Amino acid sequence: MANKTDWRKEIKSWGLILAFIAFLYFTGLITPIMGGVQSILLSTGLIKPKITMVDKENLDFDYKGRFSNMAGAAIELEEYRGKTVFINLWATWCPPCRAEMPHISELYKKVKDTENLEFLMIALDNDFQKSIKLHEDKGWSFPIVHASHGLNNSLQSNSIPTTLVINPQGKIIFYQEGMSNFDTKEFRDFLTGKEPN
Template identity: 75%
Template sequence: MDWKKEIKSWGIILAAFAFLYFTGLITPIMGGLQSLLLSTGLIKPKITLVDKTNKTFDYNGRFQDLDGNPVSLADYKGKTVFINLWATWCPPCRAEMPHISELYKKVKDTENLEFLMIALDKEMEKSKDFIDKKGFSFPVVHANLGLNASLQSQSIPTTLVISPSGEIVFYQEGMSNFDTEEFRCFLINQK
């Protein structure tokens, strides 16, 4: 074994990784690769009742939309609400966003169905710039005022669906392709 070639090979790999990391390119590249993986259909939402499901959702809480206007969770009572917790620095979050965007476009005119994409970046401007750059049209709010107990999560992305009766009927930590026929039907048929 030629150890000089091995060291050179590892040096090139480490240098490439360091370049991507320090230039900030690693996050969009990883997000893009994960989005491609989601596009294959191999990772789908598990519509099973786990974790926080079957619990009553806490509507106490306020956010700011990306224009700085206040948004109250109480305004969503009596509606089906798709909630996603995300951040620009999270590759899996970035990976699932195009799929959530497509889902939103397909169901946005459904009566009594709302989307709430909750940005967790420290700076609201980062979230706003990302959404503007990508051209996403779903409603985005910033969590600069904090999260209530119903929205606390071990990891992001985290997605919840709240029924019109205020029950958490879907809860998932981790990325998924939510733009499936099964999930659209699940969302639209909440009573």
């Protein structure tokens, strides 16, 4: 009899948990909550970008492409040739993307005045207005663009967030799928071309 009661309690417990998760999912709260939890995890410093692990190391970057900025104007990828470019593919519905955005925003604030360094934060949402609204609500410091004209082969990825760094010679020198806290001294030095101490 005890086993039957335990079994019923177990089913009831799982039912409540699943109902709570369904509530979060259908109200749209699960994405910001998961993003917030993952952002806290990134703040611990346990997840950092592996600068030496580059899947597409020394491949030439394809500068063919066009994006739309927040004002609706076209941005040509060719404009970034000859510069160091930090590129991030993200979407509002992606909790790991939302988790790393505050850290990228802090990184951007610290390095934005570096000569010849650009950030290209590419939103993949179907509705760019959702991306713009989240950007404004969160007060992120970096500008965003929309992949309204598609992505070239260099920007194709199996998952998001995906981050690339392109050097002024047009080579991919950093490539990572998955979230990281990019606001570290090591990564800032890598991005700005400073020699490690």
